[in-house]
Structures are given as C-alpha cells and as structure tokens.
Amino acid sequence: MTYAKKRYFTYALITIITLALPFIRIDGNHFFLLSFDHKKLNILFTSFDMQELYLMPFLLVIFFLSIFFMTTLGGRVWCGWSCPQTIFRVIFRDLLQTKIFKIRGNIKDKQRPSKNYPVRKALSVAIFALIAFVAASNLLWYFVPPEDFFAYLQNPAEHKLLFGIVTGFALFLIFDVCFLAENFCIYVCPYARIQSTMFDHDTIQVIYDERRGGRVFDGAAKLGKKPVAGECIGCEACVAVCPTHIDIRRGMQLECINCLECSDACAAVMGKKGEPSLISWTSAHSLDTGKKVQYFRFRTIAYMVIILAFAIALGLMSTKKENMLLNINRNTELYHIVADGEKIRVQNAYTFLIQNTDNKAHSYTFSLSEPRIEFVRPKNEIKLEAGAKRKIVVILETKERLIEENMHDTPMDITITAVASDEPERVRVERHTRFVYPKMSEIEKAMKK
Template identity: 30%
Template sequence: MNTDPESTAPVSVDALYAEADDWHVNAGGQTIHAKRIPGRWRTIKWAMASVWLIYLLGPYLRWDGRQAVLFDIPNRQYHLFSVTVLPQDFWMLSLLLLFFAILLAVMTALVGRVWCGFFCFQTVWTDVFTWIEERLEGPPAARRKLDAAPMSREKLKVRAIKHGLWLLIGFLTGFSFVSWFTDAPTLWWTFFTGQANGAAYVTVALFTAGTYVLAGFLREQTCFWLCPYARIQGVMLDRSTIVPTYDERRGEPRGRVKREDEGERTTGDCVDCNQCLAVCPTGVDIRRGQQEGCITCALCLDACDQVMDKVGRPRGLIRYASLDEFEGRSTSRLWLRPRVWVYVLILGLSLSGILYGLTSLDPLELRVLHERAPLFVLQSDGSIQNKYTLKILNKTHEPLAVTVRATGHDDLTLVGAEQPIETMPGGVTPATVFVRIPREALESEQQPIVFRIEAERTTGEPALTERESVFVGPEPRSD
C-alpha cells in the first residue's frame, strides 16, 4: 500500500496508523468551548455572516404595495420585485441551481471550504449561539467550570436564559422561512391568533427544534457527520487549493520563548501556545496538517498572528497557502488555471440564461388549440369555419382586458372575440373563437394564420404576444 504518488517505496501499516493518530476528530465526547478573539478574519467572518440578515429581513421589503419577494406556492406564482415567474418559466430554476452548484465547486477548488467557514447557516447560527453563551456564562474556562458544577439556582437561571434565547432564534429562523411563502405582516397576525395554515405551524416547529439542536448542541458534529458537503469536499481539492496551513518548516521544532534563546534560537517560530487550537470551533489542531474537521474559518490565523506580534516574530506561521507553495513548487495564478476558465464559462452561461429569462418574460402568454373533431365545418353561407380554444396566461399583477386578432388571410373573419377578454392576474383564461374563410378563397387544405393578443396596462408598455396556428379546410375546387 502506498499513499505517496511520487514514491515507489511501500508504506507500512504501522506508519499509516501512526499518521492516523495525528488526526483528531471530536466525536461528541466533549463540548468544544472555543475561545473568541478579535482579529482581521473574525471581522471578515462577521461581515460575511451578515448576509443572512437578508434571510431574516427580506420578507418585509415591499414593492408596489406587496411583498417584494414572495414564493406563492398555493397560487403557483413567484414574485421577484416587478417580475412574476410562473411554473411555465421554471426552467430558470435549473439554471439557478446549476449556477450555485458550480459556484460552490469553484470556491472549494480554489480556496477550500470557505463556504463552511464564512457563509454556511450552520456555522453562522452556531457562532451566534456560542456568542450568547459566552456573554452569559463567560470565557471557555468559566463555561467548562459551569458544565462540571452541580445544578444551582444561579446555574439554572443562566441556563434558562441561554436556552430561551436559543429557542427564540430558532423560532425566528422558522418564522422567517415561512414568511418567504406568505405575506409576512399578515403571517404575524394569523400565526398568533391561530388562523394560519397548519403547515406554517409545523414548519416553524421543525425549524425551531432543528436550529436549537443543531446549532446549540450538535454544533461541529453536524459538520462532521451530517453534512454531505463535508464528505465530498476532499475530492474537490488539489495541490493548488489555497487553505489555512501551518508552515511546518518554519515552526518546528516547537518551543517556549526563553530568555537564553535571544541570541541564537534552537527552536522554530511556533511557541506551542495552543492558541490556534483554542480558537478552533471544531477542535482541530491545524499544526497536524489538513483534517476533515477544518472548515477554513481562518480564526487560527488571527490567533497565531497575535502571538507572533507579542513574541516579535513575523506573521504568517499559519496562513492561507497551497501545498505546492509550501513544497516550493511553481504555482500559477488563479486565472491561468484551465479549470478556472471552465468554471467561469459554465457560471457565465448559466447566469446569462437566468438574466435572459428574467428580462424576456412576456406579460402575456398564448396557447392555441385547434379543434380536431371536426377539423372544419361548412357554413350555410359557403364559408369554412375552424374552432379554436385560446388559453391566455396573464403574468402581471393586474387584471387585463385582452383584445384578440387573427391574421393570415385577406378574407378571414374572426368570430367570438368582438369584445375584449377579461383575464385575471397570474391565471389562465380560456376563450373559444371561430375563424371563417370563404371556401372559394382557400388556396390549400391548410392555411397558416396568426393569433395576436394585446392589452393595455396601467404601468409600463402594452402587453402583447402572438402564436401561429393553422386553418384547415377541404381541398380547393379546381376550375
């Protein structure tokens, strides 16, 4: 068995076990109380986490008197500001999912699990929960002491407040989720007066319990054992991926700072302070190499840089770097890597498709169904009549009076559409019309015709669209 692709010498089983011993994964036997320190990467982490404020506050944004973003599943309408997406246009969802899937892949290939460290809701919610825990129970040493202490009135009071706040955050998480699918201000009233849909109560309850358990108790165990991304991200990395890495050549051998070392040091830059381990939310010792539990949150960089400043040594003992860089191999710039261009191309195509779909949505959509039994009818006046069913889809937010016209023959007569057809917003309105053409004016058994619908709108340009169909008649008479 050989684990080194550049070596032909076999690696012993004992060596493999020795390497495995250097990997440490907390299986839940102990609660990790990570130390929280300020720093550059902590600030970036909070800034990136603030994106989730959109999730909490987004449902309350109004647009033209209604909720700006609303996924109205019962009515099968998806409102995005001034755009309404109906199931007929749901192909854009596939492009959107492709865009985010490729974006996640390219982020992982370039900078590792940066999603996990800076954006993932599990990481963000856990961070908020532990921040509350620290404010109520104190630093890590005090929290471990409180965990080991017997239950008392003071401990019960602190724990009750902490768990109450956790449950409140869990409730707001679930309530915010439901708010994206129904009018948010109305939901507040109906939910607390018992008038909301049963699905709303079940969904909020599940989100509350899930957030409370996952972020409050399981924490890093969710990343280790439940998250599918943690299982596959390893195969998405390569030697050029930039991840938080310990510079072993510079840091080893480790040793405490001693006065006698001021002249000529016999140890590396690592002073074995274990601060990188103390701040890690998953309990990973980055000095043991890349491990499954590392979510690349870069908090260990803040901790190590602060220690280096205190002992007068250069920063960057732990830094973002690739394996090639540490081994002295030549590294190419990110934009010169072929797979980066492939990723960018796919991202560009999917995003272009989404933008094209959103900007080319017609406010009206028309389907024309030709009557098949019979295909045509001979009228008493000698004209040939065809029957059509028009299905008019109104994608706007207002009822529209739709005018129907038909073209394609000079002697064509449209019957049944003398008055505008009233269509309701977000729905399909059927209408039956007849087209008549004098028999002697027919030039062939099938004559192409075009139906055109148009409606005036209170805002914006008139809505119009057209659809081609066919007029069927008997074989023309030969003179």
C-alpha cells in the first residue's frame, strides 16, 4: 500500500474521531470540554469545576512533552499525517481542485500552475467554505458543547460573539487553505522552525539514499538533473509531486512536511526496474549502517518516563476529585455567649459556600468531629441542583464548659464533614476550621448581664 493511501486512511480516522468526540458523553461528561459558559471542565469524561483548573498545567505539560517526544521519534510525522492544514490541503487541492473540478492536471504534478477556470475555482472555494464552517464549529464544540451549540443556532442574534468566532475562524481557514496554501507551512508555522532542534541521528525522516541514487546536489548547487553515477534516472517525479516544491535529493529541508509523496512517486518509477524507492522514511543512522531504526534510545525513553509520570500524577489527582466544593469562612465576631442563669451557650458563626459540582442534584448534611459542639443552623439538609452553588450562614454551638482558661480565648481545631445523603461515600468532603471558646472572664461577664 502506498504512503498516500495510508495517509488518507489516517486522515479519515482523525476526522471521524474529531467530529464524533464532542457528541459522546459518559455520565453527562465529555471527553474534553472547557466551557466558560457553565464554568466546567471535562477531561476524559470526568467533570471538574473551574476551581480545579490547576489540572490544566498537567495536561499542557503532557501535551508539549508528547509533541517533543513525537518529533524526536518521528520527525515531522505530525505535519504529514495529522496536521489539519495538510488534511485540508489534500481535500482542497487534490480532491476538489484536481479530481472533481479538474482545475489542476494531475495530483502527481503539483508544480504546474492551475488552469484558468474562474467558475470552477469559485465553486471549489465555495464547497471548501462549507467544510471550513463545519471545521470551525467542530473546534468550538470543545468549548461550547454541541447540545448548547445547536440550541444557540436557533437564535443566532442572541449569540453574536459565538457565531462571530465561528465565522472568523472559518474565514481564516478559507484564506489559509485556498490562498496561503503550503506557504503557511513554509513561512508561518512556528512548529516547522523549532522541530529541527529536536532531531537526532535516529529521528525518522524522509531521506533520499544518495549512496544508491547518486549525488545530485553539492550543498545548494544542483549538479545536474540526474547524477553522473547512481540509480536515479533524473525523472524528477519526486520533485513534480512535492506540495512544497522542493527537491528532496538536496537533503532535509525546512519546507518538507513529511507527506512522503516523493517516496511513493519514486517507488512507482523504481518499481518498474524491480527496485525499491530511492526515497525512504527512515533514520539517517539506519540508512548509513543498514541497521533497524533505533526507537528506544536515551532521549525517547526519558520523554516516555516523564510523560508517564505526569499522566500518573494527573490520574491520581483526578481520582481524588471531590464531587462538591465547600469553602468555610469564619464570621468577624469571634463568638456569641447566650446566658440563662448559670447555664451558658457559646456560639460561633461561619459562612459556608457550597457548590454541587456533580451531574445530579444532591441534598447535603453536615457533621462535626467534636461531639460536644452541635449545629444550630442549618437544621435541615441543603438541597442543590447539579452545578448550583449557595451561601449559607452556619451557627455552631456548645452548651458544655469546654475549656476553663482565665487569660485568653481558646481556638479549638474542629473538622466539618459534608456528605450527600444519597451517596455519602462518593460525595464527601472534609474541611478544617476553628471553634473559639471564650476566656472565663467573658463567660462571667455574660452571666452577670
């Protein structure tokens, strides 16, 4: 099978996954969703609150390390096999312009200028514009879930910003894919510039086998169309097919997007002579020594270990996720003493901010680590719908003489546990705070009043 066919299959798979993922929900959660509207973050079908955004750096570190790892191992494999720019260019240039509208002669010759068919050109851009709008919407579905997006679509006038972003992104895609073309890869894309720093002798690249094919270039200078000695017949099929208009026989170049079309082209030419392609997808070290590509080496193993460590840390933090939020703040008044003759009660007041970060409604109850202190408020369960939050005033009280201290008030460490009554094991949080007990002189003062 040619590399082109393998790439098309990969593109189809990536497209289907990218389109389908936002529609898949498990327990109401998406694979990835960063919703500013609902202040919600979904990662791997688990829901997190915006206050749990501290997980994002882990994701970003894993993302960037994976890019470094992938580049060290496979060079520009992303560019040729997964980059949306390349996928869209194949759809626009090879499918729409060449195969359907015949504006270009042949996908094997990308150097020839396209024919002057203004109507067909306009039609190809119009069809791509539809694809661009779907792609822009697809990107937005990772920030505005499809269930909301299609509801908003019924009333676009109320969601001008959202549809402005979709339109802006779609217009950029149309300009980029239909007019900027591979110039984006050559002049704009920052990844193309930094990746060569991550290459080593074992990185897989698209390489012309100069020892078999013969020398065609001396540095930048071309010695001739074909080498003086070598198997290369100088047909330049590899040059004609190249979308970035380079000659891979000159060696690795920044413009090469790793599409391997040149390798396929040479395979067809050399295949007639019963020989393999002069352009292969291998490492320089493997080509020099004839040994297998060394995938496991210090750099790649180090990347794998670090990525795994971050993934485990992220997994552990995700499993420790709390399904409710509870912030406890003490009120400014230290305590309140209620005296009834010899009997006294000491009260402390707090403000609880509770949020239900789960996907369903829950009723919450509270308990205390200190049995001599009890709740005066709230008396009943606090019910919250999914995602809802509420502030409540909480009064704790003791009727007991907890501490007999003459000189100063005594703060006692207490633990407050909140649980959802329907799922006390799963939805449960503990918070530490203080209960301040007054000094004896204050109690006596209150009793005398």
